[in-house]
Amino acid sequence: MAAVVPMPNTEMTLLGRIYQPLTDFSVLNAAKEQMTKAIDDGLAAQKSQYGTMYNDTAFSASIFSLKTGESLWQYHYEAPALPKESFTKGSITEDSIYRIGSITKATTMYTWLVGLGESTFYDPITKYIPEFAAAEASYKNPIMSTNWSEVTIGALASQMSGIGRDFHLGDFATQSFGQPPIEVVVDNGFPPLANDTIVFCDSYGDIYPQCTRAQFLQGIIDHPPVNPVWYTPTYSNLAYAILALAYESATGVPFDKAVDDLFVNKLGMTSTTSHVPQGDYDAVIPRNDSYALFTYDIGIQGPAGNQYTSTKDFRAWGHAIYTNKFLSAAETRKWLMPVTSTSRWTSSVGAPWEIYRTAITTNEVTNASRIVDAYTKGGNIGLYAASFGLVPDYEIGFSTLSTGDHPGGQESPVRATMIDIYYNAIEVAMKDQANGTFTGTYRGTSGLNSSVTLGVDEGPGVRVTSWISNGTDMINNVFWAANIKEYRLFPTDLSYEENGVRYHKYVLEFLFNEYGEEFRDTDFWSVYNDYWVQTDSLMYNNLATDSWVVAFDKDGMVQSVECQALRAVLERE
Template sequence: MKSAVFASLAVTAQATTYTPVLGPVFPRASNLSFSDAFQRLTANLTTTLEYIISSSSESIINSQDTSFALQIFSSDTGAPDVNHTLFQYFYTSPATANASTGVTQVDENTVFRIGSASKLWTVYTLLASAGETSLYDPVTKWVPELQAAAVAAGTNDAVDYVRWEDVTLQELASHLAGMGRDYAFADLALEDPDLASKGFPTLGKNDTPPCGATAACTRAQFFDGITQAHPMAPTSFTPIYSNAAIQILSYALEAITNKTYNALLEEYLFEPLGLNDSYYDVPADNVGIIPGNASTSLWGLSAGDETPAGGLYASIKDLSTVGRSILNNTLLSPATTRRWLKPITHTASLSYSVGTPWEIFSFENVDGRTVDLYSKSGDLGAYSSMTALLPDYNVGFTILAAGEGTTALVAALTDTVANVLIPALEEAAREEANNVYTGTYSAQTNSSLVISIDDGPGLRLEQWISNSVDMFQVIRALNGIDTPDIRLYPTGLQQKRNGCLYQSFRAVFGSLESAGEAIGPVTGSSITWELVDSYKYGNVGVDEFLFELDAGTGGMVSVSPRALRESLQKS
């Protein structure tokens, strides 16, 4: 337990750096398409994309052969159209325009292969059909081949055998099962018949995978091989990307529900979300983009039982629909979605974490605050994809590409979009907050609040009087701060009652005083999350504020510093 004395010392040591808790610092902006900041974004992004395509100095895209589609979407019901698409851009390369098979013009209904973005759809289907509690089951409960392998391995050396009895579905979904990446797929013994001349020993028939070169492995072949593969690490030791883990996860899902994976996709994803351009099996050529031909591009490759890990097909419209449904809690409860949109493990990079099966990248916002991008990329043959969500703003974007060098293109486009989108969304939220929340609030008890917005995060409390007492002096005494800087941040808690919308905020009592440089991450990191709700009055936090808005107009009515038990009307 942190004492009040420790809290005072800790706050004083935090210097002038703004340190809100993790999450948005303004309520999410509605009607983004009407925001000046977002309109500037769309103009700048269009110019940037056109430059990338046309500039001969750019190595990001092979514009003669590679086509792509990009959409930015919002879950906000005030978005400009029924699909809530805020921005979209389509580029059709000359090679696609002159193709003899497939489409010759890329639009929102053009079908691409989405590669490993299939993993996201597989986990989403599991959560929607089997529920999140199933993630904590051991895989041996649902996959008899692994139960048998665990029994057969017994107490054999852990260096040679995966401890299947220790592996949970959660670890499979978040790449923490400690197992290898694939079985048979991209095995050098199948790809290069002349490896003996390159220093590799000649393999016997039983050592060479019997599948994976010209056809996907059957379930029996897959388990015969994967149970003999050496483990990479103990469970939950380090994340190691694994396609095979998601394939096993799909087998477990089928056992839990007693339905095929294909049927589950139709019932829990395709039908309820209206995904009309998404496919499990190879679709007709005329709906998709096919660089080269169906064979060389892998358009026509049936991934078989590996489809849940990387074999699905979708349009940019359907990819965005899936992302929007996650932000909107269409198929899952809000609580389940919030738990899902959290990291499970770190990687060796400070800005890169792993979820279920999210690839989570941390961007630094203009005020130095961390904003997390929850993404899932995918690559297969001539195709690459990206689904990216920004839960702080209820906005996401999707990218599909087909042609040469698509992996690097999608990665570059993701960084490009995120680096301009995040500041624009922040500015749009700031603009709207300035119109709604700032101003003077008062009551007849000689109590008042003055709220403004400056270059820092959140709502700035400029003046706070309660029953003629200057509450800044009270905060100085409580926290030992000579020059308090009080900022209000939304907590995400809100409720509609009797025609009003109530939004909860918490104050962070910072300091405008300067402090010494940080020695390292311990002295340089924000400890605000440890200090929220440090001071209470009658079991109500001194830092708790409740705003009342008119639910119809969105206009501000009042604010209540809840520990002081009074409501101040906006002037």
């Protein structure tokens, strides 16, 4: 019998941040210096603990505040093994332009959401693309043909459509960029093909003309599906090219014009373009254009991977997303949610987010961790690799842009250095901040014998160490707390401000078993081991005992707390 795989020891808290966001990033100066030194040392040795590093690949890396849009840390590397002409302005700055490959899918989806909204996600693609509607009418064989009536906008957006990956991009039968001669392909086991079976077009347009809409859509229709729709995520560049065609059908606006209007005109991201930049641009083009593929346009598949941008513009976009510039807060939160899982514990898929989970130690005594999610998108095209991510728990974003002989190989250790050092440093800083703002005793007024003492210990969140209500010890009260071991406060995203005071909704987390049974840490299916199942419990006249309101003054210091069910505001001594 196969053994049950042990799960990581994670804190049983609600998913999300466990402290208020950091207000003073200067406390992370040592972490910034540590990141810089780690990358300096790795480049000098051409090796770091995260992998090989290269002197032939330039890059720009950054961390920024999602709330303010300010830069928190940057690193730009002008690879010495590249010719000086690789840097069109002689050096790399936050304004230098790189290609970003498939991160374009995220800008494509943002354009869709701003222009058409998420309500369209349930529409079948046949509503927008008549060629698919015609193909669906003759659908018979599920192994050889896609049932287009089942493919929705949402399925395409979240890589759940089941359709193929590419059309004539990396196809051995066509002699486009990087492909071996057809004779070599045949010599290596593939059968000869008659020319009348091959569509002579490609995405780059370097040898054959770029594919027309008719050629492109017919190629997609003729390609067998990979999976049924909504079965499992499989990556598709075609999906995002299709979405752009659907956008044009719905709005009558050329998609590249819609993208440029949103990002350049409305967001002021002047380094961001759907096609190769024009004029005297600041760009990184390693060695030469035909080697790097800087100016090579991928035509109709552009909405899946053709965009250009800079470190500065990535920062502006992350800020715009997080501060709900064009989407409501609810729309933004929904967009950042995963749509499906993958076969890995640590990753899931959104529209088109690649969501990666990191375990951050929160209790060194019990060796427990919590989950921090990063909503990312990566991209590769030609000799360019890029990554972009939002980390709401920490209110930070990050980006990497690399190009040269080893763009993907350079990107990985740079990004890992940033995440490893900065995540752990900001977690500690947020905990220290909570210790300074919460620690103390809060008492009732007008003779009410009620009080609560709060502090920060080796565990997560803010611990309630003493709690008296109307003279009753709530922590040791067998009436309702017989098998509750400890109480901790964690923030939600509900807040408002009035008369200079910020009020935040907190949850008081405590796992309880109404039947008095023992807790089983090894039973990870048990509802008694997962707090989200028990939230908003132990009601008293329609208010929950675990629902607390915390009031902060203008300096971020806690001035009062209130358990809503107990209906008494306790003020700091």
